[in-house]
Amino acid sequence: NAGVTQTPKFQVLKTGQSMTLQCAQDMNHEYMSWYRQDPGMGLRLIHYSVGAGITDQGEVPNGYNVSRSTTEDFPLRLLSAAPSQTSVYFCASGRTDFLALHFGNGTRLTVT
């Protein structure tokens, strides 16, 4: 049972480049979300989804896009990378009738 799988583990981008962070879960969870983690700031919610075809914004959505075409996958797209997006990104999933989240092991992104 893989749980929540994130790829890649590490990525370096130049300012202005675009990329997609992948997230997949095999627990049939309806709810999926993306957080970013910065030193001293905890985890902040970027976008979330309560099911295929449904997405919504979290606390810090600017500069990021998401889509949810299947229950299993929830990719995060950076449209034009900026140094302020240097962070560790975590994907999390859960059941909508239960609040506990299952996190992946993160993607460390550096934008130069």
Add this chain to the structure above:
Amino acid sequence: GENVEQHPSTLSVQEGDSAVIKCTYSDSASNYFPWYKQELGKGPQLIIDIRSNVGEKKDQRIAVTLNKTAKHFSLHITETQPEDSAVYFCAAPLGGTSYGKLTFGQGTILTVHP
């Protein structure tokens, strides 16, 4: 939206001592309070949670207490061991009761010295 303050930011204890981490929240409608443990290079993992209809919950060496009147909740770890060393996060639901949309505290780096 919900605001969660966590203290202390770092905590150093000797093996066998107890450790207490405290969080305060702003939204009185919040009804779910989890604690996550994050080890180096990994994602956070849920270790214990409490809902607003109880004041305390225990699971072996860890416990969480909730004071809804004062809007704070605490993590208690007894008989600490070196493997308890990690970053601990508290959280509360954004918008009070919205499932899954958690606001996290800033984190506490716990170091347990052998």
